[in-house]
Structure formats: C-alpha cells, structure tokens
Amino acid sequence: QVHLVESGGGSVQPGGRLTLSCTITGFKYGTFCMGWFRQVVGKGREGLVIFHTGSTTPTYGDAMKGRIFLSNDRQSMVTLLLINLKVEDTGRYFCAVRREYTGCPAGRSDLWDQDFDYWGQGTPVTVSS
Numbered sequence: 001q002v003h004l005v006e007s008g009g010g011s012v013q014p015g016g017r018l019t020l021s022c023t024i025t026g027f028k029y030g031t032f033c034m035g036w037f038r039q040v041v042g043k044g045r046e047g048l049v050i051f052h053t054g055s056t057t058p059t060y061g062d063a064m065k066g067r068i069f070l071s072n073d074r075q076s077m078v079t080l081l082l083i084n085l086k087v088e089d090t091g092r093y094f095c096a097v098r099r100e101y102t103g104c105p106a107g108r109s110d111l112w113d114q115d116f117d118y119w120g121q122g123t124p125v126t127v128s129s
Contacts, residue, residue: 002026002118004095009123012085020080020123022095030100036070036080037113038063039122040091047112048093049080050104061109064089085127092122 008020024034031054039045049070051058058070069081078095096116098104105115 002097004097004118004120006093006095006120006123008079009093009125011126011128013129014086014127016085016127017081017083018085018125020082020093020095020125022078022080022120024076024078024095024097026118027097027100032100033098033102033104033116034078035096035104035112035116036068036078036093037096037116038089038091038093038125040088044110045094045113047109050112051078052104059104061112063109082125085125087127087129090125090127092124094122095120 003025005023012018033052035050036048037045046063047061048064048068049058049060051070067084072078096119099117105112
C-alpha cells in the first residue's frame with residue numbers, strides 16, 4: 001500500500017525559509033510521478049512542482065515559481081525548499097504520487113491535483129511577523 005508522510009512545516013517570519021520532506025513507501029519497482037501541492041486560504045489546491053522519477057527535470061507550477069526548489073536524493077524521499085516566504089504562503093502543504101508506470105500531467109498547474117492518486121496528510125506552514 002502506498003503511503004506518504006510530509007514533515008518540516010512550521011512557523012517562520014516573512015522572508016524566511018523552510019525545507020519540507022516527503023517520505024514515500026509502497027512502490028517497489030516502477031517509476032512514478034510525484035508532486036507537491038498546497039492549500040491556502042481562499043484558494044483551491046495549487047500545484048507547486050511535479051517530478052517524474054524517470055526524469056531529471058522537475059516542472060514548477062505558477063504559484064511559487066522561483067521560490068521553491070525540489071531535490072530527490074532517493075526515490076523514497078523528496079524535499080522541497082521554500083525561500084522568501086510571504087504571509088500569503090500560509091497554508092497546508094501536501095505531497096502526492098500517481099500510480100506506478102504513469103507519467104506526469106501536462107497543462108495548467110492548478111489542475112494537476114486531479115491526476116494524483118495517493119496523498120499525504122500534509123504539513124502546515126505559517127508565515128507571520
């Protein structure tokens with residue numbers, strides 16, 4: 001059974017940074033697409049970045065482009081560095097994966113979440129002074 005656990009959320013001041021981690025278990029052999037998303041007040045779930053384990057290049061969405069950086073040191077763990085955080089970045093951040101042997105979605109990043117099959121519980125991020 002696929003299982004995802006996010007960690008690393010917390011409270012920071014504007015301009016600060018956080019590193020989020022996602023641990024993925026349950027995939028044995030296949031390649032898969034994973035993504036980071038967030039839910040902030042007043043908005044639907046937004047796609048931040050998607051990455052296929054068979055590729056070397058992540059695709060960043062519009063929401064935090066230029067302020068987030070993905071690293072994937074191991075297939076089972078992915079980290080997301082958030083920099084220059086703003087008050088409006090406050091929300092809950094999720095990682096998700098698609099079924100094995102499927103590619104990553106194309107098109108608008110605010111629609112990516114529709115294609116993901118497994119989700120973690122999320123980790124909270126609070127940005128305030």
